[in-house]
Amino acid sequence: MNIVINNKLNKPLYEQIYEQISAQIINGDLPPDYCLPSIRAVALELGISVITVKKAYEMLENNKFIYTRAGKGCFVQATKSSSNEIRRVLAEERLRQNLDYFRNLNITQDELQSLITKLYSESDNKKP
Amino acid sequence: MNIVINNKLNKPLYEQIYEQISAQIINGDLPPDYCLPSIRAVALELGISVITVKKAYEMLENNKFIYTRAGKGCFVQATKSSSNEIRRVLAEERLRQNLDYFRNLNITQDELQSLITKLYSESDNKKP
Amino acid sequence: MNIVINNKLNKPLYEQIYEQISAQIINGDLPPDYCLPSIRAVALELGISVITVKKAYEMLENNKFIYTRAGKGCFVQATKSSSNEIRRVLAEERLRQNLDYFRNLNITQDELQSLITKLYSESDNKKP
Amino acid sequence: MNIVINNKLNKPLYEQIYEQISAQIINGDLPPDYCLPSIRAVALELGISVITVKKAYEMLENNKFIYTRAGKGCFVQATKSSSNEIRRVLAEERLRQNLDYFRNLNITQDELQSLITKLYSESDNKKP
DNA sequence: GTGGTCTAGACCACG
């Protein structure tokens, strides 16, 4: 499992962890019933408090991404795993939250499309 | 001037006000040297605290959207008015903040494009 | 608002608080948009940690009983208020959790009914 | 002897085992001086740790449901066997633990009675 | 004043 946190972002640490793990579950990178690393292990690795990791895991449990068994560990739920449907619903939800902002700026659909093309090609050049 | 605030959103009130006024300045809806309504008037009309409005106006001043003359009022800066350049920069910045999320979900550029087409056509049906 | 906690019970404090507040919302004792006492006030009154109360309030928010506004307070959601439907669903859920236990003991329906009659008349004598 | 454990429940494994064996003793399904299967046998059959089964057996011994002879095995106590009195006391105790919850919800005795009728008829349709 | 986030550290229950 791969988690990167950025202390300089304004986003809470536990939210960053939540987003990355949930995304990996949805993408199928983490199979059903996979045992997540313990909260203590994650806290140690990332150099943050156990409580912060616990909060992220609690959110995952609340949203049915994982189930936790005291004394055993935290495991990936089968229901949310590897679903294209869920991926698209989440992406749409996120996009919708920002639409008002773009419309306030009178950004047309075409402008937005070309911006996306630009940003995707940028990050394509960086990653591979 | 037109401001709508939504108490149920989790976005700070002052940020909602800031975003809407700044957008109206950039779009040219508020011309250079236009005199904004007083802090008290806005607070009264929206039914919120004067302090909250003051904070929004302060942000506008810090970001050079307006200038204030003590005892006179707050006025729109000419430099930021009606600039296509700024509109696009702001939109790009906002989009960039969300790119990691989409890439985590393995959302392809094509999927994102079609989502945008969908959401824009939805809201086109509502507005006009 | 009235909350009683019992440290000797094996039930977590935050769960006790959660149950009592949610019940009062469902019963309509707390009307929609009612502002709950602040977590600090409750913590002080009950002599427990702020964090414990916060956890109870978080559960209430997760289950849509309340909504919280940073800097303002926590308010009762309209949707869960005063619903006979919900009262019965919750009671059924709770009862169902214990049914296996009774059936393991070969407790018949009639025995259970008479037990209930007995316990209700007991507590009727105490309360009024 | 028949034991079913459910890993997805939040009830401790040892408690699930304890409840089921004690109920079978009370019901007379396990006669006095009956020799329970060994801790290791149970652990093996259920695929759980020996320690967990040991804890359940210890609870049974503490509550006088069984007696253990080192090197020989664990045997059902005569005193708790097949007692209607005990069955009812246990059921009453369990019911009492949940009464506050129902009273908080303003569930009347009649509502509770009809809920029980409903749940019992449901499970009657499933079992036989 | 309000809630939000994060910390360090403790003790307990479970396996």
Add this chain to the structure above:
DNA sequence: GTGGTCTAGACCACC
């Protein structure tokens, strides 16, 4: 070893 609960105390953002 695991997670569950609770504590005290800190700093921040918001109103």
